[in-house]
Amino acid sequence: MLMVDELRRALGRMILASAIALVTVLPPMALGGDVLVLDTVIRGGTVFDGSGASGTRQDVGIVGDRIVAIGDLSSRHAGRVIDATGLAVVPGFVDIHSHAVRSSAADSGLFRFPDAESYIRQGVTTAIGGPDGGSWLPVSGLIERLEVTPVAINFGTFVGHNTVRAEVMGRVDRAPSGTELAAMRGLVAAAMEDGAFGLSSGLQYIPGAYSDTDEVIALAAVAARYGGIYITHMRHEGRQLLDSVNETIRIGREAGLPAQVTHHKAMGVSMWGKSVDSLALVDAALAEGLDIGSDVYPYTASSTGIRVMFPSWALEGDRATREARFRDPDTRQAVLDGLVDNLANDRAGDDLGRVVIANCSWAPENNGKSLGELLDERDIPRSLEAAAELVLELELGGTCSAIYHTMDEADVIRFMQHPTTMIASDGGVVMPGPDVPHPRNYGAFARVLARYVRDLDALSLSDAIHKMSALPADRLGLLDRGRIAPGAFADIAVLDPETVTDRATFDEPHQFAVGVRHVLVNGEPAMLDGELTGNRPGRPLRHGQTTLAAASEPENGPVATRPLRVLFAGNSFSFYNNGIHTHFRNLLRSADETWVASSSVKMSTISGGTLAQQGPALDLLLEQYDWDVVVLQGHSREPVDPERSAVFSSAAVELSARVRAAGARPVLFMTWGYRDQPDMIEPLSRAYLAAAESAGADVAPVGWALDAARKALPGTDFFAADGRHPSLAATYLAANVFYARLVGSSPEPLGYDAGLDPETARALRQLAWQAASANHEPFGEH
Incomplete structure (x- = not known):
């Protein structure tokens, strides 16, 4: 029988072979020391x-894609030396609100200009797209595109509520049916399983404006459920700002996730100063124990399409429907009345120079001109009514985007200084062209350092860097980015804090920082060197x-092992709580960081998938990568379902054979009995043990460990709300079972606790070791 000692010996053989291979695979390793x-x-x-x-004078050492050492490294040899004397060494900035990728590759700046120069010259190394309710769907399509199309920055995405709603319902102004809501929830779940960082909404845009709060909460x-966040372009940012902040807080409270007001602002002259009231609502929510935050861009002007000025009811339906509506005399007048109201109170006030056309692709001669200037060219007296007629004309001609100078800098600073506020650009990847875009595309991050740190002293340099790096990274759960620390990815910018400057202006925006x-x-x-x-x-x-890797470089240098x-190939039982692979990887790093690389522990999941359904994806991953161990997990009921158990056993044999043929060891992931069916573990464990014996595979007895934990720790909830999926405690326990089973030693001394109560985590590590090392019979000889 392959028991713990044999597992330990097998791992030792792997490490010895790896150490020999390391001479050629990793030439940076010094051979003589x-x-x-x-x-x-x-x-x-x-x-x-x-x-x-505050900053400190230090050196930073990098091996591969990771930071491995910080301090005095003057005696260390390196293949590349970057002299940063007199400069600031900062984490690469993280843009949590990016339009670098839009709904198609042709419209996406990141794919058109993959060097991402407008970002790189600001020190931005990571961006998150899919904001304002709009994203690629499916998200897997974007991830696959990024995998085959190299770009200069790291990129992730939210899943957009507007995109999901449009996919299911189109542009209709009504509530969803039960079936439609279920379909939308399914699309969100699929996007989260594909790796989306959360749900974004654009409740001021179509069709998100047609949804009620309960729909968004659902x-x-x-x-x-997947540990994501909710980030929103709120329903209103002008006169109904405070109502919209309250709606955002309610969504965070009732949906049970962090909520973020993106590009937090007080729009319209009548709202200047209301940042005080808006932030007071945020502070009250924080005091309540909710996780509410904001991001802000460092400008007093916003930018979006001119449709934002139209009443939402006027934009329902396709283009032909809208144009017919606009040309009907009675409806047309109602639309114009709505435009006058918006211009007067949100977008222009008493100055039509505040609305400037950024891009009219069908009439580029309008680019860079304000509504007032366009009226002047036509010898039409400036008035809100005339401006409304002009906006409607521009929409009928093919629509345009515009810049709106409607905010007060005192509000911008107040939002920026709030401790939960991070910096975001609301821009993208651009290059010089005929349009006149918002300068934030070229200069948002540099402008914070130039104007708000150096010129106005509104932020300290260290606070500004925090708001552009670790704060957004932590918000996204990117604990290995946005910081300079041993084990973190080496995303780094070296800049001169005395000269870093945004050169882009509203008149001449196409200028790099x-x-x-x-x-x-x-x-x-x-x-x-620039x-x-x-x-x-x-x-x-x-x-x-x-x-984030848990340990720094060992005192006498890293161990020479790969x-x-x-x-891990499974379904949502593996995916919940940021994935079992994440916690297993953290446990390995806690023991010895050389056991883990950025891509050495992976997970492939199919929502609701059976074991047999893992086959196609598994074949691809076996072809693309070399594995030591492949963990196979089926549907939670299929081993004990009379109609599916034979297929489960057959799949275990077939997939295990494929794994062994690829040079890896197959391990079956024994799942657990449901909350209300604890006795389910007995037939489940028998089925897994029998399948393992037939397949010549090992078994990780997670189900046994969870059964023991439920009895030993009755006050700990091991299930999600549905009573089937794992809570964080259960996922952590499972990861420890795999550590014990694969490494062959107890996880009890390890320091990683996944944020659980330390005593509970310690007890779970003990229970995992007991379950993994017990001599359960039969355990499958091979």
Whole structure:
């Protein structure tokens, strides 16, 4: 029988073979000693780690895609040395609200200009798309595109409520039926399983404006199950600002997830100063124990399509329907009345110069001109009524986007200074062209450092860096980005805090920022000495994919071993709580960081999938990667379902054979009895043990461990609300069972607790070891 000692010996053989292979695979390892030769060292700079702490004079050492050492590295050899004397070394900035990718590749700046120069020259290394309710669908399509189309920055996405609603219902102004709501919830769940970071909404846009709060709560609750966040372009940012903030707080409260007001603003002259009241609502929610935050861009003007000025009812339906509505005399007048109201109170006030056309693709001669200037060209007296007629004409001609100078800088600063507020651009990847876009596309992050740190002293340098790096990274669960720390990905910008400046203006927006000297993305230089390298080292990001390595470089250099390569193939029982692979990887790192690399532990899941359904994806992953262990997990009921058990057993034999043929060891993931069916574990365990014996596979007895934990810790809830899926405690327990079973040693001494109560976590590690090391018979000889 393959028991714990044999597992330990097998792992030792793997490590020995890996150490021999390492001479050729990892040439940076010094052969004559135990000190790692660095790929890159950044010397002599003032390092700001992203936490908000003041900068300190240190060196930063990088191997591969990770930071491995910080301190005095003057005696260390490196393949590349970057002199940062007199400069700030900061985490690569994280843009949580990016339009770099739009609904198609042809319209997406990141795919048109994959060097992402407008971002790189600001020090931005990571961006998250899918804001304002609009995203790619399915999300897997975007991830696959990013995997085959190298770009310079890391990119992830939210799933957009408007996109989901339009997919199911179109542009109709009504509530969804029960069937339609279920379909929308299914699309959100699929997007979250594909790696979306949460749900975004654009409740001021169509068709999101047609939804009520309960609909949004129902969809946000799906994102909550996967640990996602809710980020919203609120229903109103002008006169009904406070009602909209309250709606956002309610959605966060009732859906049970962090909620974020994106581009928090007080729009319209009559609302200037209302940042005080809006932030008071945020503070009250925080005091209640809710997780409510904001982001802001550092400008007093916004930018979006001119349709935002129309009454939402006027935009229902397709283009032909809308145009017929606009040409009907009675309806047309109602539309014009709505436009006058919006211009007067939100977008222009008493100055038609506040609304400036950014891009009219069908009439580019309008670009850069205000509504007032366009009326002047036509010898039409300036009035709100005339401006409304002009806006309707522009919409009928093919629509346009515009810039709206409607905010007060005192409000911008007040929002920016709030401790929960991070910086975001609401821009994208752009290059010079005939349009006159918002300068935030070129300068948002640089402008914070130039105007609000250096010129106005509204933020300290360390606070500004925190708001552009670790704060948004933590919001997204990207614990290994947005910071300079051992184990973090080497996303780093080196800049001159005295000269970094945004050059883009509203009159001349197509100007790159200056003052950033070097940018590294995943350890590779995207810019050196102010020149783009042409490297495109960015990666697609999936929610729950990444974790911060727990240990720094060992005192005498890292151990000369390669990582343990493990694939988890399962369904939502594996995916819940950011994925069992995340927690297993953290446990490995807590023991020895050399056992883990950025892609050495992966997960492939099919929502509701059976074991047999894992076959196609498994074949692809076996072909693309070399694995040491492949974990196979079927549907929670199929091993004990009389109609499916034979198919389960057959699939276990077939898939295990494929795994062994690829040079890996198959391990079956024994699941558990449901909350209301604890006795289910007995037939379930018999089925898994029998399948393992037939398949020549090992078994990780998670079900046994959970059964023991339910008895030993009756006060701990091991189930999600449905009574079947795992709570965080159950996923953590399962990860520890796999650690014990695969590594062959007890996880009890490890320091990783997944944020659980330390005593509970310690007890779960003990129970995992007991279950994994017990001599359960039969355990499958092979």
